[in-house]
Structure formats: structure tokens, C-alpha cells
Amino acid sequence: MPNKESIMQAQNRRRLTTRITGHVLDTLKLATITLTRRESLRLLELLDAPPPRNEKFVQAQARYQRTKTDVGPAAE
Template identity: 45%
Template sequence: MLAHTSKRLTTRITDHVQEKLQAAADLVGATLNQFVVQAALEKADKVIESESTIVLTRRESLRLLELIENPPPRNEKFVQAQARYKRIKNGAGSTAK
């Protein structure tokens, strides 16, 4: 089953680049367009994953877990910010009714 396509991507490339891409597409039995789109999607997935993931060392992850389980005491600025957040949240909720 073919997916419905409605967008077009156009780019200019050198003969060398086109030849190389075509050779790779031929090796996997795909058209040049199919190959380029698949390669771009794979790269996009890697970029999105790498930008969406935080990598911590063992020491950092243990420290994070310690802070989650035993958070430091709340200082005055935190308490003020929390109260301001609750006021804004409650004020926004009451106007939506």
C-alpha cells in the first residue's frame, strides 16, 4: 500500500553526489528518491533522539536519584515561586470556565 504524498523536496547536488547516491540506492534495490527519503528519515530519527536524551555518568545518575528521593529544603525564593505559580495556575483556570 502506497502512502499518500503531498509535499515535494527539491535540492541541487553535484554529479558526483548524485552518482554516489544512485549507486547506493541501486545496491539496496530502491529508487533514488526512496533511498534519499529513507536516509534522511534515519538521520532525523538519530538527531531527534540525541537531542532528546540526557546522558549521565553513573555518579551523576546516582546524585540525581539522591536529590529526587531526598530533595534539599525549600528556600524562601522557591516558596515564593511556588505560590506565584499556584496563583497564575488558579487564575488561568478560573477564567477558562
């Protein structure tokens, strides 16, 4: 018997159909990634519980934050 969550998900699904050009289809195919079941489960695990940030990540994040705050009113 389906639970309440699965019923809600089924009701919330919408289908979008449209005609697209060959160029757009090629772009969509290029942007698509294909994962095995094992890879997809691992990706979901990492999204739910990401590993601790390493030192290089922390440095890069600090550098990015500095560039965001260093932008003056001329850039707006």
C-alpha cells in the same frame, strides 16, 4: 540467586522496536542526557530525598498557584 524483585523486573520488561525517521532520531539524541555513574547516583539520591525548598522556589510556587486559580471560565 536472584531475588523476587529482580525476577519481577525481568518479567515486566518489554522491548519496543520501530522504524523512525532521521529527524525523530536527531530529536531523541538531542533530548538524551548522559550521566556518569557518580552523577546518576547523585540524581537518584536527590529524587529520593530532595533538598529543602529555598525562598525563591517557595515564591515561584506561590506565584504559579495564583495564576492557576486566577484563570476564569473564559479560558476553559
